[in-house]
Amino acid sequence: MAERYAKITGWGKYIPERVLTNHDLEQMVDTSDEWISTRTGIRERHIRTKNDTTSSMATTAGQRALAVAGITAADLDLIIVATSSPDYLLPSVASQVQDQIGARCGAFTLSAGCSGWVYALTTANQFITSGMYNRVLVVGVEIISFAVDYTDRTTSILFGDAAAATVLEVSDQPSGILASELGSDGSGALYLYVPDGGSVAPMSQHTIDNNRQFIRMNGAGVFKFAVRTLASSLKRTIYQAGLTPDDIDLFIPHQANARIVEHAARQMRVPVDKFYMNLDRYGNTSAASVPLALVEAIEDGHLKDGDLVAMCAFGAGLTWATVVMQLGTGEISLAHSLFSVERARYLARRTSDMVLDSAQSALLPLYTFLYERRKKK
Ligand code: UT7
Numbered sequence: 001m002a003e004r005y006a007k008i009t010g011w012g013k014y015i016p017e018r019v020l021t022n023h024d025l026e027q028m029v030d031t032s033d034e035w036i037s038t039r040t041g042i043r044e045r046h047i048r049t050k051n052d053t054t055s056s057m058a059t060t061a062g063q064r065a066l067a068v069a070g071i072t073a074a075d076l077d078l079i080i081v082a083t084s085s086p087d088y089l090l091p092s093v094a095s096q097v098q099d100q101i102g103a104r105c106g107a108f109t110l111s112a113g114c115s116g117w118v119y120a121l122t123t124a125n126q127f128i129t130s131g132m133y134n135r136v137l138v139v140g141v142e143i144i145s146f147a148v149d150y151t152d153r154t155t156s157i158l159f160g161d162a163a164a165a166t167v168l169e170v171s172d173q174p175s176g177i178l179a180s181e182l183g184s185d186g187s188g189a190l191y192l193y194v195p196d197g198g199s200v201a202p203m204s205q206h207t208i209d210n211n212r213q214f215i216r217m218n219g220a221g222v223f224k225f226a227v228r229t230l231a232s233s234l235k236r237t238i239y240q241a242g243l244t245p246d247d248i249d250l251f252i253p254h255q256a257n258a259r260i261v262e263h264a265a266r267q268m269r270v271p272v273d274k275f276y277m278n279l280d281r282y283g284n285t286s287a288a289s290v291p292l293a294l295v296e297a298i299e300d301g302h303l304k305d306g307d308l309v310a311m312c313a314f315g316a317g318l319t320w321a322t323v324v325m326q327l328g329t330g331e332i333s334l335a336h337s338l339f340s341v342e343r344a345r346y347l348a349r350r351t352s353d354m355v356l357d358s359a360q361s362a363l364l365p366l367y368t369f370l371y372e373r374r375k376k377k
Contacts, residue, residue, distance in 0.1 A: 006128035006136075007176030008327065010071070010167030011295045012064025014057045015282070016046045022157070029153040036157045037280075041258025045160025045283030047145045054087050055096035057163035058141040062101050065137065069167035077133035079107035080124055082116030082287040084316065085143045097139065112184075113192070114254055114315025116140060116287035117164075118323055122180040124168045125323075139165040142286040147194055149214035158256070159215075160283035164291035175306075175326040179241035181233055188225065188318035191218045222318075223260060229320045230254075230264035234312050235353075237322040244349040245270050248324070249307040250297060254314055255279035255289040269356065276302060286315065303327055 021044040022033035037043055048057075058081055066073060079098050086093035086109060094107035112119040117140030124136040141163035150156045168176075196212035197203050207213050230253055238245055245268055253261050253275055265272040276297045285292055290313045297303045305328030314320040 002172055003174065004129045004131060005171045005174060005176040006125045006168050007171045007173070008166045008294075008325070009169045010065040010067070010069025010165075011291075011298055012061045012066075012068060012165050013292055013295045014060040014064070014163040016048045016052050016057070016161050018047045018049050019044050020047050020160070025153075025157055028150055029156055031153045031157060039257075039259065040158065040283075041277065041279055042157065042283045043280045045281075045285075046162060048143045048161045052143065052161070054083055054085055054141050054143050054163075055093050055100060057143070057161070058083075058093070058097045058139045058165065059100040061141065061163040061165040062097060062137050062139055065165040065167050066101075069169065071135060071167065071169075073101045073103040076101075076103045076105045076135050076137050078105055078124070078127060078136045079103060079139070080110055080120040080136065081107070081139045081141060082110045082112065082120040083139075083141050084111055084113060084116065084286060085141075085146060093141075101137075103137075112287075112315075112319045112321065113317050114256070114284070114286045114289060115182075115313040115317070115319040115321040117289075117291045118180075118311060118313045118321035119182055119319070121166070121168065121177070121323055122182060122321065125177045125180065128168060128170050134170040136168045137165060138168055138291075139163065140287040140289070140291040142288045144215075144284075144286045147213070147215050149211050151211075152214065154219055155215050155217055158284045160285050162282055162285040162288040162292050164288050164295045166291060166294070175328065177323055177325045178243075179237050180323045181237045181240070181321065183229070183233060183320040185225075185318045188221070189316075190216075191221045191225070191318060192216075192316040222315075223257070225318055226254075226256060226260045226314050227263040227267070229314045230260065230312050231267040233314075233320050233322045234264070234310050235268060237312075237324050238310055239350060241324040242346060243308065243324065244346065244353060245310075246349065247308055248274070248310045250303055250309050251275045252290055252293045252297060252309060252311040253277075254284075254312065255282065255293055256284045256315075267360070289313065298327075 081094040092109040094109045098107035127133040196207040312322040
């Protein structure tokens, strides 16, 4: 069988009309625009209107992605919807999307917190490269606002609603998804969770009286996990693709907090302006965050045919997922032939990267000590 690659041929988004600004939140909880924008980079987020459902938002984003790919719903072999906020506990929201979009194929929902869409893209890639399917619609969608406590200033300022979709199609060109990593550390379950409404604690009056139907988060804990994971998973996956961070044209990180991205960029010694961010306008849209950033990066011309992209998401679980891919029809040359100047260059760059990493880790205690001493003065 000829080599099979999976590449993105269509993209689309749906953003609910209603905007919730930092100034609006000042009227709702004890916070300020200044605190939110300096600590997170977020200025506003979109919240569902009464006509928006998770399935309707996913369907609209999916239809737009199909139009860009130039195919119809009838051409689809599979639909995967990543979300933590489905229409109902049962049935799977992917089946509503399949029906509303007019497809006749399998459909399933994937839950991996904010990492869901990157997990789903990796899953779709396996269906395509294995030869089972040729065209898969991969959606990230969230009406996370329904699980947000708008009296809790530590979470209400972060989240927003959105949907974004991509069409993944088979190709014989050596491009598309080059490498991916999926990760999970369930020991961190209580860092980010909704206490009630599942089988452990079904909804009850006690749930409502104690706001246990809403998201609870250990912000500082998730922050540390996020910085560590973003930098290390990106690097591992980039190396796995036979590339180095310098080769990547654009990084698309989960849009949780601009400070997380800045820390990770520093750890990777990559200029922060190579990291695409639109979180100022949408906040953290959970499973929709990375695909929404990807769609906007393509739409506003930050990405072009042949560009190398590294995407990384992290969140509840705790989970993380990273994909390195090449858009369009560019050729992957770096490090893919065993004996070549490119390969020698790749190995040299990777070695120097590792030496710098080790030096950075060894010097960290000294830097921390000097920083603490300076702060005390
Ligand atoms: O998809 C993954 C989802 N989650 C994340 O990625 C979240 C990761 N964590 C974060 O982004 C940050 O930890 C937060 C933005 C949630 C919090 O920022 P922080 O700089 O870690 O603040 P903090 O929790 O250390 O709190 C600092 C202070 C506290 O006051 P005191 O105890 O120092 O007096 C908080 O009570 O800021 C206070 N604070 C606020 N003040 C005004 C916390 N939230 C707010 C707020 N407005 N909204």
